[in-house]
Amino acid sequence: MNEIIDAVSLALSAKNYYAALFLALTIPDICCSLEHAKSTGAKYAEWWDKNMIDYSGYLGGNDCYALRCAALHEGSADTAAQSKSERLDHYVFITHGAHRNLFENCEINGHR
Numbered sequence: 001m002n003e004i005i006d007a008v009s010l011a012l013s014a015k016n017y018y019a020a021l022f023l024a025l026t027i028p029d030i031c032c033s034l035e036h037a038k039s040t041g042a043k044y045a046e047w048w049d050k051n052m053i054d055y056s057g058y059l060g061g062n063d064c065y066a067l068r069c070a071a072l073h074e075g076s077a078d079t080a081a082q083s084k085s086e087r088l089d090h091y092v093f094i095t096h097g098a099h100r101n102l103f104e105n106c107e108i109n110g111h112r
Helices: 002-011 017-036 040-051 061-074
Strands: none
Touching: 002 017, 017 040, 017 061, 040 061
């Protein structure tokens, strides 16, 4: 596991943000597999909610799983069509400045 976490750090150092994101989104899958022999969407979400307490209120397990599916399978940050998406329908990633901000009922470039 340390090698994967180190790879995330290396990707961030190289400003390879997609690689860092994609690797980071797979870590809960790996942890679920270690704990339960197999990862599922429900187990992924449960692991996230149990272990990523700092993100409580910003990003829940089901929404993180929806982001994982959208990002890894579609190359998208749009989670509206993902069945696990609960609260959020789109993510915007920034590389500098404020983070963990939640905006509700917003319109950006004509998109809600």
